[in-house]
Amino acid sequence: MKRMLAGLPLVLAAILGAFFLWGLDPERDPNDIPSVLISHPVPEFALDPVPGLDVPGLATADLSGNPGPVVVNVFASWCVPCKAEHAVLSRFVERDGVRLLGINYKDKPEDALRWLAELGNPYSAIGSDLDGRAGIEWGISGVPETFIVGGDGTVLYRYVGPIVGEDAVAKFTLALQQAQGGLS
Amino acid sequence: MRAVVLAVLLAVLPMLAQAVEPDEILADPALEARARVISKQLRCVVCQNQDIDSSNAGVARDLRLLVRERLTAGDSNAEVVDYIHARYGDFVLLKPPFTRRTVVLWLAPLVLIFAAVLTGGLSLSRARRRRTDAALDPEDEARIAAAMDRYKQGGSE
Numbered sequence: 001m002k003r004m005l006a007g008l009p010l011v012l013a014a015i016l017g018a019f020f021l022w023g024l025d026p027e028r029d030p031n032d033i034p035s036v037l038i039s040h041p042v043p044e045f046a047l048d049p050v051p052g053l054d055v056p057g058l059a060t061a062d063l064s065g066n067p068g069p070v071v072v073n074v075f076a077s078w079c080v081p082c083k084a085e086h087a088v089l090s091r092f093v094e095r096d097g098v099r100l101l102g103i104n105y106k107d108k109p110e111d112a113l114r115w116l117a118e119l120g121n122p123y124s125a126i127g128s129d130l131d132g133r134a135g136i137e138w139g140i141s142g143v144p145e146t147f148i149v150g151g152d153g154t155v156l157y158r159y160v161g162p163i164v165g166e167d168a169v170a171k172f173t174l175a176l177q178q179a180q181g182g183l184s
Numbered sequence: 185m186r187a188v189v190l191a192v193l194l195a196v197l198p199m200l201a202q203a204v205e206p207d208e209i210l211a212d213p214a215l216e217a218r219a220r221v222i223s224k225q226l227r228c229v230v231c232q233n234q235d236i237d238s239s240n241a242g243v244a245r246d247l248r249l250l251v252r253e254r255l256t257a258g259d260s261n262a263e264v265v266d267y268i269h270a271r272y273g274d275f276v277l278l279k280p281p282f283t284r285r286t287v288v289l290w291l292a293p294l295v296l297i298f299a300a301v302l303t304g305g306l307s308l309s310r311a312r313r314r315r316t317d318a319a320l321d322p323e324d325e326a327r328i329a330a331a332m333d334r335y336k337q338g339g340s341e
Contacts, residue, residue: 133250
């Protein structure tokens with residue numbers, strides 16, 4: 001009994017140490033909210049196009065039966081990080097031929113038009129989510145958020161926040177490659 | 185004195201402020217009351233440990249409106265919570281369900297209390313045993329009794 005108790009502090013220290021190691025891991029983000037959508041079909045939604053824009057709207061049906069994975073990006077003209085992310089997404093479209101679809105979250109159409117006219121429009125379809133209801137269906141907590149959706153309409157990956165900076169771009173590129181590799 | 189009272193009253197005034205805005209409130213007081221109950225169980229997804237009832241965040245407002253919309257459509261309280269749970273996962277529930285993943289979360293306090301009572305009880309009983317161990321043996325008792333007698337008789341060594 002005594003001998004067992006003598007070992008107890010060591011055991012406690014090991015348990016606490018492991019807990020702290022886990023808690024202090026810089027890779028672990030306590031703000032990270034796991035998405036329930038991963039490996040589920042995309043939620044039901046149907047969004048009209050942004051009035052005055054020459055690309056169609058976006059609905060659930062557009063996300064299934066694609067030849068490969070597509071990228072769905074939730075953005076808004078009032079979102080400053082989206083502006084930085086725009087260049088990265090445009091490069092994905094131009095260089096890698098990614099099919100990029102947009103959800104224009106709680107944005108006035110005229111603001112969205114001006115924003116896209118100024119920066120260019122990499123999206124091949126944009127749904128206008130005026131009241132943010134489609135955003136709730138997707139379980140987003142803010143903009144920007146980016147999803148990778150498989151050709152069959154299954155959500156494969158979710159990125160919260162702007163894909164800006166080397167680490168973020170590398171992470172997203174890897175996820176995209178995995179999505180493409182898994183289907184071909 | 186009056187100025188102090190006024191100052192205190194003014195200082196607590198902001199506590200009355202609520203996140204629920206007038207245009208959100210339902211006309212039916214019973215439904216509104218249910219909406220408030222549900223809103224207090226749902227966690228705001230951008231402000232971490234605040235319920236959506238008291239959060240000013242845009243998403244929290246949207247969810248409050250959604251709760252009221254579902255209630256008006258005839259959903260039960262549980263159905264409304266399930267609806268939002270299906271979209272945002274366990275994270276959105278301030279009281280997470282008891283599942284295999286949350287077993288540690290739920291049982292850790294019980295385990296800790298048990299460990300505390302166990303160690304407390306052990307160390308207390310050991311302390312009591314030590315006190316009884318400290319009782320003198322008869323020989324010492326006799327010596328002390330003799331010394332006391334001598335003292336009472338006024339003698340000295």
